[in-house]
Amino acid sequence: MSFFPDGYDPREPVAGLLHLVEAETPDGTHRFLLHSEGIFTDVDGNQWIGSEMVRDEALGFGLGGTAKASSITLGYVEDPPDDVDLIGKLRELGADYVKGYALRRYVQPLNAISELYAPQFAPQQVAEEVMDHLTFNAPDALNRSITLHLEGAFRVRGGAARRVYNTTDHGRQLGAPNPSYEFIPTEPREEKVFGS
Incomplete structure (x- = not known):
């Protein structure tokens, strides 16, 4: 039994995968496309918003009864238009605003470039992590970042x-x-x- 859906062969030269994350938060579900710009719409009509400014750490596997935590960081140059202080607004919600909520990682199989616009397969879930807290960094007017810290995906491995x-x-x-x-x-x- 393959992880991938029938009709998808990851060994084909034109095959590809998009990396997606879905975050449950107190104010709804948010979906993001990693390592790419634009908006991707999946077979269920869900929109995944992408930005090259988002960096994520690779999932760490549990070794010796421990599980490596990971994080996702949005680094940007200036605040969005309309004088929105993004870090200030998130600080008001608190560092533990997302604590305990789920973050799910998916891959989106693609058989051809055209499937970026009309996908054939649904996203395949790879892992589910638990969000822990947010941290903020704004050392000067040109560098800002917001980091979402996640518990290790294999945190109960040693239990x-x-x-x-x-x-x-x-x-x-x-x-x-x-x-x-x-x-x-x-x-x-x-x-x-x-x-x-």
Whole structure:
């Protein structure tokens, strides 16, 4: 079974992938196209807004029971038109405004350049991360950035399975109910094999 949809072969010379992120926030869902300018509309009519000013860190895999956190940064030169102080507005919402909300990463398979305008496939989800907080940097009038910090995608990798010896958890392991754990002895017993 392939991760990619039927009809898409990533080994073809004309095949391509767009990198997309979808952020759930208290004021709605926001979709972004990474590493590219413009607006991409997917097969469901969702618009993904792209900007070369957005940089993202690669997903880090969990090693040794730890999971590398990542971030996405918007770096820009000046505030948007109409005297909007973007950093000021976000500071008013607070650094923890997005804490605990989901950020999902997708790839958009493309078989041809023409599919940028009429895609054949839906975006394929790669990972889901949990947003942690925002930080801001404005050292001078020409350099500004807003960074969204994310928990590691594999943050629970080192956690215990937390299963207990009962009928419910045994059924989860087997994929079907199983009454065998109902017959586990509940009283400690001493059985003597030899002698008295």
